[in-house]
Amino acid sequence: MEAPAAPHNPAESELIVHSPEQMRDLGRRLAKLLRAGDLVMLSGELGAGKTTLTRGLGEGLGVRGAVTSPTFVIARVHPSLGDGPPLVHADAYRLSGGLDEMEDLDLDVSLPESVVVVEWGEGKVEELTEDRLHVMIHRAVGDTTDEVRHVTLTGVGERWAVVDLGSLSA
Secondary structure (H helix, E strand, O other): OEOOOOOOOOOEEEEEEOOHHHHHHHHHHHHOOOOOOOEEEEEEOOOOOHHHHHHHHHHHHOEOOOOOOOOOOOEEEEOEOOOOOOEEEEEOOOOOOOHHHHHOOOHHHHHHHOEEEEEOOOOOOHHHOOOEEEEEEEEOOOOOOOOOEEEEEEEEOHHHHOOOHHHHHO
């Protein structure tokens, strides 16, 4: 992975990922920075690598079960195999009602003791907490075999003001 110029804000980092394996590895490294109570919002086009990144998060957190896209079940809970937090993986793609519809999933109840990852959560889950990590994944669109992804991680709130996301470029 390459990182462009050093980020001006420690709560923001931009990375270039060249393959699904590197995206998964980024997830494993990001998991080391996460703790119970963290909300991670994933945004990006279909096929950008949101679920692949979440697979890496699950591996890094040491949770049970294969991390797959929760599109049709909306949310999955992956309990920890050790003493770490469980991973709650939600997909808000099919939900149009914002936080009202998301409340049916009880993410606010799960959040304090879990790491909650929400795909397509932008504009729907920000009200869950003032502290969140937004991961935007950009990829070339159209008929292309280009696997390069541009990943921007932006921490919001006091929790992320003290986390150096630039450390993920290593």
